C-alpha cells in the first residue's frame with residue numbers, strides 16, 4: 470500500500486524528519502507514536518503533499534512526492550487533522566457533503582447529474598454520518614457538538630473521500646477514556662482489505678488495542694518498528710519517552 474524510503478523534511482536549519490523508511494501493508498492499522506515534536510504530523514504533511522520533502526514515497530505503486538495535495542487525495546490518501554477542520558456553522562450532514570464536493574467538484578455534477586446524483590450523494594453522506602455514530606445529530610450545527618463528536622465528524626469527512634490509506638492525526642485528542650474506547654472501536658472497523666489506517670496517537674490504550682504494528686519517531690528519526698507490545702518494551706523507546714509522557718498511560 471505505502472512504501473516510504475529515506476524521507477527527509479527540513480525547515481531551514483531544523484531537520485524535522487531524517488531518512489525515515491517505513492511501509493504499510495494493505496488492511497493493516499499502523500500506529501505512529503513519539504514524543505511531542507518528534508515529527509509525526511510532519512510525516513503526514515509530507516505524505517499528503519503539504520510539506521516539500523526528499524526521498525521517495527510510493528503509494529499503490531505510484532510516486533507521491535512532488536504531486537499536488539489534491540491529486541494525492543484523489544489517489545486515495547486522505548488525512549484528518551489534529552486541530553479540527555470542521556465547518557462550525559454548517560450542519561453535520563453539510564460538512565460531509567462539502568468534503569465530498571471538494572473531492573469531485575461542484576457544478577459539473579450539478580449540470581449533468583441532476584437530482585438523482587444529488588440524492589445519491591446525500592444518501593452516502595447520511596450513511597457515513599450514521600457509521601461514525603452521529604445519525605441523531607445530522608442536522609445539528611457542527612460547532613455546537615462536543616469535541617468527541619466533532620472528531621467523529623472529521624472522520625466522516627475523510628471517509629466520504631473513500632480513502633485507501635487513511636491517516637489519522639490524534640483522533641482521540643481531548644477525549645475522555647470512555648470516548649477514546651468508542652473511537653478505538655470505530656477506527657478498528659475501518660481497516661479492511663483495500664483500506665489501510667495509519668494512526669498518530671499518544672494514548673497507549675488506543676495504540677495497543679488497535680494497531681497491528683507500531684513505528685516510533687524520536688527527533689525526526691525512526692527508532693523502532695514492530696509488534697506493539699515488543700516495541701514498547703525496547704529501551705530506546707522507553708528512554709525516548711522519559712521526561713516527557715510515559716509511554717504506558719491511559
Ligand SMILES: Nc1ncnc2c1ncn2[C@@H]1O[C@H](COP(=O)(O)OP(=O)(O)O)[C@@H](O)[C@H]1O
Nearest residue numbers: 480483485503504505506507508509510511512
Ligand atoms: N511548518 C513548520 N515550520 C517550521 N518548523 C516546523 C513546521 N512544522 C513542524 N515544525 C517543526 O518540526 C518538528 C516536528 O513537528 P511535528 O511534526 O508537528 O511534531 P509532532 O506531530 O510529532 O508533535 C518540531 O520541531 C516542529 O517545531
Ligand SMILES: [Mg+2]
Nearest residue numbers: 509510511551
Ligand atoms: Mg502532531
